Amino acid sequence: MRILKLKKADLYRFLEVIYKEADIWAPQKKGDKFVFDRVDDFSKIELQTTRTIIPPKKIMVPPMFNMFDFNEAGYKEDFSHISKKILFGIHPCDIHGLLTLDKLFIQEYPDPYYMGAREKTLILGLSCWPDEHCFCKSTRTNIIEEGYDLFFTDLDEFFLVWIGSSQGDDLVKLAPDKFDENLSDKDIQAYIRWQNDKEKAFKTEIDFVTMPDLMELKYKAPFWQEAGDACLACGSCSMVCPTCNCYNVADKTFLGGKPGKRIRTWDSCTLPEYSEVAGGENFREDKSDRLKLWYTHKLQAYVSKYGKPSCVGCGRCIATCPVGINVKTIARALEGEEVDAFWKKMSREVTK
Ligand code: SF4
Ligand code: SF4
Structure with a gap:
């Protein structure tokens, strides 16, 4: 797995480049809360969110949609709600949420609507910081090792960017000049410090073993x-x-x-x-x-x-x-x- 460095100032430039590939959806403010919505203005993307009101499952399975039209002659499936999307800013717990849905809707009972949306959606994860309600450390979903195309860890000055799939790699290749393969010891130390500080920041713990x-x-x-x-x-x-x-x-x-x-x-x-x-x-x-x-x-x-x-x-x-x-x-x-x-x-x- 390759890990690259992206300057903070280059994030929006990178998103502008990949926006040509598909609509970008990302967390945006709604009142005092956050929602995943289609991005029309990059300055409205919120990088410091905790949870959105509704998780990104709404993009894979909308709250209401038409499965098919039917008449006496038969039926015709309706996939019109599915389109190519890039989902940016999804946190590790929500990526684990999608992996949980994958078990049901891909492995156990293949669902063409879910699978269609999943195949057309690129997942660009983003690190987060726990508030008083977060307890993903207890469910071991604070760390993500699969289920994303790119994952951005925000280290204040820059992002460390994990490439999780060939599609993620293809996105990076659209703007190769924005990414740096050479990580210094200082960069790696900054990541270790951030990881240790985050571990200590959780205020809610639940013993799921019992x-x-x-x-x-x-x-x-x-x-x-x-x-x-x-x-x-x-x-x-x-x-x-x-x-x-x-x-x-x-x-x-x-x-x-x-x-x-x-x-x-x-x-x-x-x-x-x-x-x-x-x-x-x-x-x-x-x-x-x-x-x-x-x-x-x-x-x-x-x-x-x-x-x-x-x-x-x-x-x-x-x-x-x-x-x-x-x-x-x-x-x-x-x-x-x-x-x-x-x-x-x-x-x-x-x-x-
Ligand atoms: S547990 Fe709370 S959120 Fe769930 S149905 Fe009851 S009142 Fe509503
Ligand atoms: S904390 Fe657990 S049970 Fe509650 S909404 Fe999140 S995933 Fe569901």
């Missing part, structure tokens, strides 16, 4: 009911999670012989309709049962199949859930700690 057993041992613990009572069943935790992948399909038909459409939309196991079957029976009517399903998948079931949690430590559920139900508070409750979260306070109010 989680599968605790999920089993605490399956009937009272806190599940308390969390379920507080849960708003809004589904936001799934929408923002880079590894959540459930979806629903529904047909849209029209009068006058127009072709129908099969629409695919993101779904969440925390929503009441998720476990509803024909006849109106619902196997998980109670919100606590739906939360247990979500956390069983994240902390236990995925570990037994793949040897790691289906959580990449991005902190989005922590930043998003309006009542404080998230991997951190559930992990603390599983460990038997007194949790200082809105859902816990609510249950204390009710029992007063």
Whole structure:
């Protein structure tokens, strides 16, 4: 693997060159938060972001899209939402999120829509710095060794650029004068210092090794009911999670012989309709049962199949859930700690 050096001032010049190849999408400001969006103005790219509201899974599988048009004669697949893109500024945890989706949508159940978008998207990763919600060190997704075409580590004065694929190498060849192969000892020391400082900067840690057993041992613990009572069943935790992948399909038909459409939309196991079957029976009517399903998948079931949690430590559920139900508070409750979260306070109010 080749590692090159790029001067800070040359980043936008490099992006200008590769912009001719495909649309660039990157983190940009939206109010006081960040979103991945198509770049029209390079000065709007945010290099110092933590998490975006929605992870880049929205580029591979949009929240809603038409799978195919159909009529009496047959159907025609619709790939019109897929186009060539360069995704710049994606952090290691979100690259791990895509690698998790790859397991399902490429290896287990090949999904032509996901695979089509994945093939047409180049991944240009960017290093980041943890805030109080990040815990990717605990999920070991703070380091990335695969899944990118180029990866930029921001060392203040310059970037170290890892080339992760032949397509990444081709991008570099479009602007060879901007990159330097000669790294000095000083450059390497700057990288080692940055790496050590980042390791120490994490404020949230979770012991994922014990989680599968605790999920089993605490399956009937009272806190599940308390969390379920507080849960708003809004589904936001799934929408923002880079590894959540459930979806629903529904047909849209029209009068006058127009072709129908099969629409695919993101779904969440925390929503009441998720476990509803024909006849109106619902196997998980109670919100606590739906939360247990979500956390069983994240902390236990995925570990037994793949040897790691289906959580990449991005902190989005922590930043998003309006009542404080998230991997951190559930992990603390599983460990038997007194949790200082809105859902816990609510249950204390009710029992007063
Ligand atoms: S469970 Fe929460 S912290 Fe883990 S990947 Fe999903 S949103 Fe991020
Ligand atoms: S856990 Fe939080 S984010 Fe998820 S559905 Fe319940 S209230 Fe919404």
